[in-house]
Amino acid sequence: MGRLFILFLLLGFATTSIHAQEIEVCKSCEVKTIQAAVDMAENGDVIRIKSGTYKEHDITIIDKSLTIIGEGLPVIDAEMEGTAISIRAENFSIEGLKIINVGRSHTNDFAGILVSNSKNFEVKNNRLDQVFFGILLERSSEGIISGNKVTSNAKDQATSGNGVHIWKSEKITVKNNEVIGLRDGIYLEFVNNSEIIDNLCKDNLRYGLHFMFSDNDLYKGNIFENNGAGVAVMYSKFIDMQDNQFRKNWGSASYGLLLKEINDSELKNNIFEDNTIAISADNTNRINYIENDFKNNGYAIRIRGAVYDNIFERNNFLYNSFDVAYTGRLNDNKFNNNYWSGYSGYDLDKDGIGDVPFRPVTLFSYLVNRTPEAIVLLRSMFIDMLDFSEKVSPIFTPADLIDEQPQMKRIQW
């Protein structure tokens, strides 16, 4: 049986070798450097890089459709000089490489892997360590970036780059990657129709995930932990945000999710836990917040100027210091059917909906917004009295900001 299997395997190799040449790179091979292998390769060839350390930088691949496979995690050491690999091609893939020591610069965006003006490609299962930018895509489309692990030490570097940086591209899938310790974990600028799925972004200096001027994108199932701020979505529209976890973004200006000038989007089934501010919204219109959990945050939702037509439905607000904070008295947003752990009303008709409406904005949150130092009074009895009197006759807080149907039980979604 075993022999048969080997025979099959050999047959398999034999048939592929008819179509495409295979070039092996190792220290004792005929081809000793990756650049040499690339130079002699033709369209459709496979380059197999055996384990070992290759001190090469600025490896350039232009207009060749290659399959580059690292076996036993070969190391490309760019020795702090420039980009490790740059590619401009269609139909290629890079997998199984370890790239370290990418050069740093204020004016050049050196990267572990730079993909430029390319189409239909795959970058998978690579390890990048001590990089400036990790994987940098520009003017490209239909690419998949999956299973990569990018690490660096941006926290103690004056200059730092982004883990996965995508600029002016479309139809890109970023899946199952880990990005730890860079400036922004995943950064998208002018990127449309793309998907960011199941990634882990941790310990990044600025944001876990950052959208700028990007439309019609989806991010789903990601975990954002202990970043400067979890996710920033700015100047974008039609962004679909689902099943993500925003955790432990602590600090005086730290957010789980920062929304600025974003329209027509949806947040569903996300979990916000242990953030100073879970969501900060500024200039956001027509956004639906449905079935999210806000747990143990300083602020669950802080609404700043110009926020209209947002709908908050069936969310769980659990043990936050402030559930909703407003800067002004105007309200054009709807809160309905949410569960508020701070709700103290009753349900006499036993229909699961509280008989007394709930006002999520307290006077104290208004005071703290104006005078942040007032936070030292949190939990004082005087504040409880103030909040109560404001509840009875709202003067400073938006009078019509009411959840008419507060749920008596935590919503299961």
Add this chain to the structure above:
Amino acid sequence: MKKIIYLFVLGLFTACSSEPQPIDYGNDNCNFCEMTIVSQAYSAQAVSQKGKQYKYDAIECMVNDQLQHNYDMAVNLVANFEQPGTMIDVNKAGFVINDSIKSPMGGNLAAFKKESPVINDGSEGTFSWEKLKTHFLQTDSLTTSYQ
């Protein structure tokens, strides 16, 4: 006790000065777009007449903020693109807008010293501070396109 009073008086004076505080990269947030300031090549800062500090992650943020709010600043500084980490006064700076410059807020804008060859090679897209402001007012910049 006397020492404490001296300290207090000293504190009073420093509180009123319009000396710009250095930007704490990685911790300070932009006054305009709220992004954390990380790039030393594109940052900008200003101090108002009363001594309030304004810090920005990009020069385009400073220009937009000042145009929208009509701030009157005592000091306006921008990062020197050729020597990141150092700041220059806007009146001693020349500005370049070029697609190859990837500034944080999509303005493709960087500042150089006025004497720099980049400013004086006679190519298009170089501005003085005053001209830059009128350019931002005229063009379809971030401010105008999103309001």
